[in-house]
Amino acid sequence: MSAAANVSPAVAKPAHVPDSLVYDFDMFRDPAYVADPHERILDLVKNAPPIFWTPRNGGHWMLMSHSANFNASRDTESFSSEFIPRAEMAAMKAKLPPGMPHIPLPVPINVDPPEHSKYRTPLQRVFSPKSILALKDSINALATELVDSVKDRGNCEFMKEIAEPMPVRVFLKMLGLPLDRQDEYREIVSQHLSDPSSDARAMIPKLQRIAASMNDTFIARRDNPQDDIISMLWKIEIDGKPTTIEDMQNYGVLLFIAGLDTVMNGIGHGVRHLARNPELQAQLRANPKMVPEATEELLRRYTFTVPPRMVAKDIVFEGVQMKARERAMLFLPAADLDPKEFANSDRYDLNRENKVHIAFNAGPHRCLGSHLARVELQVIYEVLMARLPTFRLDSQRPPTFHCGHVVGVDSLHLVWDV
Amino acid sequence: MKILINKAACAGNARCAAVSEELFPLDDDGYIAVTEVDVPPGKEELARRGARACPERIIIIEEDK
Numbered sequence: 199m200s201a202a203a204n205v206s207p208a209v210a211k212p213a214h215v216p217d218s219l220v221y222d223f224d225m226f227r228d229p230a231y232v233a234d235p236h237e238r239i240l241d242l243v244k245n246a247p248p249i250f251w252t253p254r255n256g257g258h259w260m261l262m263s264h265s266a267n268f269n270a271s272r273d274t275e276s277f278s279s280e281f282i283p284r285a286e287m288a289a290m291k292a293k294l295p296p297g298m299p300h301i302p303l304p305v306p307i308n309v310d311p312p313e314h315s316k317y318r319t320p321l322q323r324v325f326s327p328k329s330i331l332a333l334k335d336s337i338n339a340l341a342t343e344l345v346d347s348v349k350d351r352g353n354c355e356f357m358k359e360i361a362e363p364m365p366v367r368v369f370l371k372m373l374g375l376p377l378d379r380q381d382e383y384r385e386i387v388s389q390h391l392s393d394p395s396s397d398a399r400a401m402i403p404k405l406q407r408i409a410a411s412m413n414d415t416f417i418a419r420r421d422n423p424q425d426d427i428i429s430m431l432w433k434i435e436i437d438g439k440p441t442t443i444e445d446m447q448n449y450g451v452l453l454f455i456a457g458l459d460t461v462m463n464g465i466g467h468g469v470r471h472l473a474r475n476p477e478l479q480a481q482l483r484a485n486p487k488m489v490p491e492a493t494e495e496l497l498r499r500y501t502f503t504v505p506p507r508m509v510a511k512d513i514v515f516e517g518v519q520m521k522a523r524e525r526a527m528l529f530l531p532a533a534d535l536d537p538k539e540f541a542n543s544d545r546y547d548l549n550r551e552n553k554v555h556i557a558f559n560a561g562p563h564r565c566l567g568s569h570l571a572r573v574e575l576q577v578i579y580e581v582l583m584a585r586l587p588t589f590r591l592d593s594q595r596p597p598t599f600h601c602g603h604v605v606g607v608d609s610l611h612l613v614w615d616v
Numbered sequence: 617m618k619i620l621i622n623k624a625a626c627a628g629n630a631r632c633a634a635v636s637e638e639l640f641p642l643d644d645d646g647y648i649a650v651t652e653v654d655v656p657p658g659k660e661e662l663a664r665r666g667a668r669a670c671p672e673r674i675i676i677i678e679e680d681k
Contacts, residue, residue, distance in 0.1 A: 272625075272672075319645070326646030327630045490634075552668070554631070560671050564627040569646065 205229075206394060208253035214519050221250040223260065225504065225527065226394040226602045235605045236467070236500055239531050240544050249518045255394050259509075259518075259526035264540075264556070266516055267533035270507065270526065272561035274310050276515065277507035277526060279563060281308065281398035300444045302405040304452035311562050317449075320434040321566055324372070324427055330569040337368055337574060341581040349585060352616040353592065357466055357609055365461035365574050372570075373453060374426030375415050386411060387458040391604055408454050409447035416446045427453070459604055460503065461571045464557075465578055466597075466607025467500035468493070471546065472579070473591045473612055481548070483583045492548055493575045498555035499546050501534040502605040505559060530556055531605060589614040617655040619663050621648055622674040632675060635666035640675075 205224045231238040248263035270277045306317035348354040423429035509524040534555040535543045558565035592611035632640035643649040655663045667675035
């Protein structure tokens, strides 16, 4: 079967969508996209409308331009993060027979303002720049240990050996989840995110599976608090009421999904770029102080998350008519490659004056973990520059990718001289 | 020179503070702590850079007249 045959079936275009705004793109399985994601994104930026409708995966909008993504992210009254309306969710819960598992609602990511802040505020302090900076030395030690473990070999499969264990271990430790279940957790999350289902209700059993995998730890921390996020969440109040096990599951599913499958892919894209650009490696080795700037430009050039939104009411957005309950993807990778915002956007330019990307999104849902992500990215680039000689891609085994709400790297084989 | 910040729209990116923690103080949650800052002489360029770094575009520089 050819790769194209795997693309999801096309649905009929709604009447209000003009032909000129239809562009056929499967954000999970487009063959060129999966072969080399950001090359395909550049092609879309050049050839697709700044906002288009694709008939794939149930039919949805794609917001391409920087302005569309920026404005939609900040207009939460038009672009909602609540995929199952509250009334419907309440009705579903009311109908559940007693003893059935709770339906986890990922908070704060799937709650709109103003409710959003009551769930987000308790988490902000543990993810603040100051709190994260205090973790930098231990992150550095872990990165060094992982890089040193492959150093003498002259090659590694970077994703499995370094990009995945580093942020996953940091995050499980922050949360208080057992490190020995790392592989099991990772498997649950990657399955969850690679599911192209367009129906929020179909996600419920998967969210319940995630919540169930953490339940033992929730109970253990409630009865015996430690210095971790799960214990901290037991101590907070929401609407003046102490946290319940349902609240813990709501927080748990979000932290789990957001923490276990994001940074590793950012690292993958960045390290692939470094492996293909030995002159950039040389520059950073000569001047490690440039790593933070280099990290920002890597985030801009290889933005990799695609948050979904639900159109909350009939609107005309940047000249495009959208109807309530339609889905719109904030295609942030395209926003950060928009030539109207970034001149020669395809070029990686360490000296670019404007590197103000929205890789972590804009508006109230700005990535809560962005400060942690930045430190992890900077640390791994610093450690690679300090510990390894010039590394390059293994020409025999080119990198492989997956696409969806996270545009990720599956494998990245590196080689260097020993 | 003055820095004017639409504090209510701050999303906690903390990019301004990455340019200058002194000019752009954050609260314990990592959000901007102030709405207005008088820029000390010699810090004008730093203030402009900090304002430009904001992904939310909510920091405005008021140049001296």
